Amino acid sequence: MITPTMSVSRRTFLRVSAIAGGGLLLASVYEPLDAVEALIGTPRDGALPAADDPRLSAYISLTPDGVVTIMAKNPEIGQGVKTMLPMLIAEELDVAWSQVRVEQASLDTKNFAGQTAGGSTATPSNWLPMRRVGAAARAMLVGAAAQQWSVPASECTTEAGVVHHRASNRSLSYGALATLAATMTPPELASVPLKDAKDFRIIGQRIRGVDNHKIVTGQPLFGIDVVRPGMRYATFVKCGVFGGKVVRANVDAISKMAGITHAFVVEGGDNLNGLLSGVAIVGDSWWKVQTARKQLQVEWNEGATASQSTASFAEQARLLFASPPQRTIRADGNVASALPAAARRVDAEYSYPFIAHAPLEPQNCTAHFTNGALEIWAPAQLPESGRQLVARTLGMEPDAITVHITRSGGGFGRRLYNDFMVEAAWIARETGVPVKLLWTREDDMKHDFYRPGGFHKFSAGLDANGALTAFTDHFVSFGEGERFAPSADLNAQEFPARFVPNLQLASSVMSLGVPTGALRAPRSNALSFAFMGFLDECAHAAGQDTVLFLRGVLDNVQPAPAAVGGRAPAGLDATRMRDVLDLVAEKSGWAQRALLPKGTGMGVAFYFSHRGYFAEVAQVIVSKSGAVQVTKVWVAGDVGSQIINPSGAEQQTQGAALDGIGQVLAQKITFENGRAMQNNFNDFPLLRLKQAPPVECHWKLTDNSPTGIGEPALPPVVPAITNAIFAATGRRIRSLPLSDHDLSWS
């Protein structure tokens, strides 16, 4: 059960509680509590962000009337974290969820750690720390009751916001204890006792989103909804060619247009993640600003990127494939001898396009510069790195910059990059008035940090029994020298690495002037298609059921050799992956797939990313005219011992699978003369309701600490679909999107 929303603002709330004499729980406790330990043991693929130094008073406040306010520290981008993190605190605080009000915290690096949304890290990095915050506050309330009753704390119990002493039949509400509790010494966070999972009353329940009521009644929540007194509206026009610079612009004429207050050139820099060159137009309504923009004339210095195009990337890839790889990522055994010795050899080239994030709320940010200080309201996934970027770019001290975190209308990785924030900050300082910068959809489509495209040339060797004995990938990607462009990398743990005796992963890169970045399950959302598509080809070449073939590969774990080049993250756990593969095969009726008629097929794939194990089966129908409809997806996932919020987990899983379907069907960003050619949702189509099949989710609970769920369900669906198309039609899909292929059959 959930109480939809706060009915009073924070300021009113604090004032009311002060008048009522209750005060904030622990308002006087500001000494740092013990740093939270390194959480969950060894992370499976990469380091977790530090989540140290939480201070209880920053998280929880109580009033005498029993209202519990919990601060949600992380940015909410649709991943449900504003509901989930407070659930963890409320569980151990031992209050009823109906007593809880949730408020979004502003960026506050003194009181909160890890105020980020990205990498599916919120669950693994907060699972223990947030519970400990709740448990510590509970211990102080129990201590206060014990002191008041002069009984040992060990004789007191709690339930739904009340401390009981059963022996004497006495009870006190948390609200009544709040003032006294604030004087108690906080317990050591690292050793404060936590509930046993069987005693959870909130964790494991389907808890509805805390902002649902505001959302369905249209109340202002998002960055785009921010209003400040005297606020003006801004647009920022950049060169279509990434990094192009303004030579001159008719800003004097623009600034004289109706409703326009400012028009000026921003010199900008060369960092594609920072403030780029452009023209700012500011006025008293966004529409008038857009009207003026139509009259804007800019002479650009387009720079070197103007020579880059999708066609030139493909041509360079062809040439790089014809040469030996520039560098080796991993080399096990001896592929040079194993491939020719194989009973059967499989060769194939795969490629995938750049794609855009396209969150539905266009990039925006509101900023106000007064007396040397900046106040910023931003839908940002990494507000602290935004603040640092603004500080560096404007030459300010970070302490002079306040960032309020608004709800984001989707993130998907786009709002990890704070270009919109630094643009708004610069314009605000230039104009001295509160300014809301709002991009058009076209601005967003043409100035993303795209999921990079890539090219793979695979070879595999199978022995007489169909077992995989050799595997090579020459990955042609983007970057400079030893460095891959952001999210354009391949690491030494990519499956089937560690499961094939003779294996080589190698790469070559071409230079890129297009900004790239993390898109939901970065790397993995693309690599899954190539690797799991090719492994499906290997299974067919071996004459084996893909599930059995993949099981055989997982069973063939090799002794771990030293990875090439530095600290490599650990790879997947074969047992956990085999279990979700078996589960999805069982739930999807995989064994009966031969009964499907021609034109209908099932495909399977698994993928390990962001500490999560997911295996998925897709069923597709390909019409004789070649139209593809995904008709059902089955998902089996292992994200540890506990599904914290089954409603939210199901949303994320279904959303990720459907996101993958949207990518496969028709999404691509192409470049000509150094600029993106797509404009809006007419030429970069998102999945629509009619195309959304049922997505059935099954959880495999394992004895592992819970991990995140926003991303890892996406990667397997992509190859599951393309493998299903092969099963349906015999046509192997080796490049995306499907709209590039004629899939008609007779």
Next chain:
Amino acid sequence: MNITLNVNGQSRTVDVPSDMPLLWVLRDELDLKGTKFGCGVAQCGACTVHVNGSATRSCVLPAAAIQGADVTTIEGLSSDGTHALQRAWDELDVPQCGYCQAGQLMSAAGLLARKPKPSDAEIDAAMNGNLCRCATYLRIRQGIHRAAELMMAPTPDGGSRDGASRYGGSTEPENASSLSSSKAPDAGVSA
């Protein structure tokens, strides 16, 4: 130009450029922030409102065309958030980021006004113009069916704002997930 229109039952007059779309009249002139900007070219449906009773994309409807019109926005869908669709959306926990949902709800309200008990095909046809980047489509479909049920049911008697007592009957959506476990059998697992 001066435009007078009726918004959520109130007469409002604004002085705006004749080509300013209704979306910006609502958001920036009348401070009704519920209606959202997503594409500006009637491709995404985030800006859907009712104009003279019909679900309409407000991002491409110029002010000059709405003189005297009756406009209902998400803020006016109900006085207190108790429209059957709003209740169903909360009950089934439809929103993820929530940005598109005002538009979804207004399109769905238009559908239910015409078809009180729509089929899946009718839902597909009516809702296909509304994009959800988080892809909450499965729950949107479920939510429209649930709202249709709620509209048929007797009016709930006020009562508490949350939970089953208010909505009547089960508030648990049909569970599309299952749990299985390799842990001890007492780990709270059901199939």
